[in-house]
Amino acid sequence: MRLTDEEKVMRDGGEGEATAAAMDLLIRYGDALGAEHLCRVRNVAGTMTQPSPVKHKLVKEGGWAKSFAVINLDTDEDVDIPRMKVPTCQLQSGFGPDSVGIAPYPSENVELQTTGESFFGAHGVNILSTCTPYQVGNLPVRGEHVAWMESSAVVYANSVLGARTNCEGTASTGSASLTGRLPCWGNHKDENRYGDALFQVDAPVESFQDWGLLGYYVGDVVQEGRPVLTGDGIGLPELADLKHFGAATATAGGVELFHIPGLTPEAPTVEAAFGGKAVPEAVHFGERERRWAYETLNSQGESGEVDFILLGCPHASLDQLQRIAAALDGKRLHSDTEMWIMTPRALRTIADASGYTEVIERAGAHILTDSCPAMSKAAPDGTRVFASDSAKQVHYLPAILGIEGWFGTLEDCVDAAVTGRWRGELR
Ligand code: F3S
Numbered sequence: 001m002r003l004t005d006e007e008k009v010m011r012d013g014g015e016g017e018a019t020a021a022a023m024d025l026l027i028r029y030g031d032a033l034g035a036e037h038l039c040r041v042r043n044v045a046g047t048m049t050q051p052s053p054v055k056h057k058l059v060k061e062g063g064w065a066k067s068f069a070v071i072n073l074d075t076d077e078d079v080d081i082p083r084m085k086v087p088t089c090q091l092q093s094g095f096g097p098d099s100v101g102i103a104p105y106p107s108e109n110v111e112l113q114t115t116g117e118s119f120f121g122a123h124g125v126n127i128l129s130t131c132t133p134y135q136v137g138n139l140p141v142r143g144e145h146v147a148w149m150e151s152s153a154v155v156y157a158n159s160v161l162g163a164r165t166n167c168e169g170t171a172s173t174g175s176a177s178l179t180g181r182l183p184c185w186g187n188h189k190d191e192n193r194y195g196d197a198l199f200q201v202d203a204p205v206e207s208f209q210d211w212g213l214l215g216y217y218v219g220d221v222v223q224e225g226r227p228v229l230t231g232d233g234i235g236l237p238e239l240a241d242l243k244h245f246g247a248a249t250a251t252a253g254g255v256e257l258f259h260i261p262g263l264t265p266e267a268p269t270v271e272a273a274f275g276g277k278a279v280p281e282a283v284h285f286g287e288r289e290r291r292w293a294y295e296t297l298n299s300q301g302e303s304g305e306v307d308f309i310l311l312g313c314p315h316a317s318l319d320q321l322q323r324i325a326a327a328l329d330g331k332r333l334h335s336d337t338e339m340w341i342m343t344p345r346a347l348r349t350i351a352d353a354s355g356y357t358e359v360i361e362r363a364g365a366h367i368l369t370d371s372c373p374a375m376s377k378a379a380p381d382g383t384r385v386f387a388s389d390s391a392k393q394v395h396y397l398p399a400i401l402g403i404e405g406w407f408g409t410l411e412d413c414v415d416a417a418v419t420g421r422w423r424g425e426l427r
Contacts, residue, residue, distance in 0.1 A: 072174025
């Protein structure tokens with residue numbers, strides 16, 4: 001590993017013990033990957049505050065500094081934690097104070113998280129508390145090397161923003177936040193950013209549901225590949241559509257980067273998306289493949305009686321909140337159903353000011369921030385069957401909570417919330 005003089009100073013303790021531990025971790029990580037040097041990073045999205053049994057123990061023993069040292073820097077030494085060297089944000093966490101009395105989530109976790117936010121806020125971490133930092137002002141520019149966790153955020157950063165990140169972990173993001181460095185490998189390098197699979201999209205992909213179905217199919221086919229999508233079926237997506245599509249590719253597979261020529265920033269043409277190399281034979285996405293994705297996602301639903309509806313995975317955008325409020329306006333949830341809508345804290349504030357929250361709560365639903373049922377492993381007590389418009393949540397939550405799941409449109413989900421019955425079908 002070639003180090004610059006500044007990096008050697010950090011490694012040798014010139015910027016303190018915590019930074020030296022961070023450099024040591026990054027050098028070990030880079031050596032294991034065969035990286036020849038580190039790249040400069042000025043945007044880190046990681047997780048520090050999310051409660052867990054080991055965090056409770058570490059914070060009790062030595063405060064949040066101890067937790068950060070062990071979990072985010074991989075050192076058992078007692079080190080002072082300096083302010084973060086580069087802009088760093090907290091991604092999704094556990095449920096926060098707004099969940100009390102709504103989500104069956106341990107109050108000691110809420111308390112722990114609140115003290116963690118004070119500690120890390122004082123150390124220069126922006127407490128965004130969302131899996132969608134790009135929706136609330138954390139927007140790297142094209143070509144920028146960043147250190148992000150959270151698979152749906154990573155695929156969005158690489159593909160839609162044209163920033164460069166691998167799917168990082170708690171230790172590498174923690175170390176990057178103190179050093180502004182990461183091993184230069186994988187998606188940071190030009191040669192790894194070209195497509196390796198082509199999809200010809202003929203079925204119309206116009207709605208939020210369509211983008212989720214397409215993403216689920218593409219992810220299942222390519223797994224960890226880099227898909228390129230073309231075809232007359234592709235409509236003009238909104239931010240929420242691309243967010244849903246990327247999350248679905250990273251759920252059914254492990255996609256970190258996709259290209260849609262003419263739409264995403266690194267692929268002006270199909271040829272450019274493949275870096276001038278031979279374009280592979282296309283995989284077709286038509287009505288049959290669309291139906292396969294729909295039926296696969298709905299294979300975890302049996303009972304038509306729904307008791308929980310979850311919207312906002314990845315966390316809902318402002319447009320989505322507005323649409324949800326419009327869909328619920330004047331309606332009332334069935335007495336046996338609950339509905340939670342996940343969104344970033346910052347957007348909750350705007351939803352409050354815009355009157356969306358009032359409409360949503362009048363219908364009997366709740367807006368919650370910071371987390372989601374899959375992340376916090378919590379759904380309303382007694383939930384047996386849930387429904388969502390999110391391919392990711394329907395894929396994961398049945399396995400995490402041992403419940404049934406239905407996938408459909410926002411309208412299907414609102415209908416289920418109001419009637420207590422699942423009546424969705426592919427249109
Ligand atoms: Fe976000 Fe939870 Fe979905 S963290 S991407 S809402 S699984």
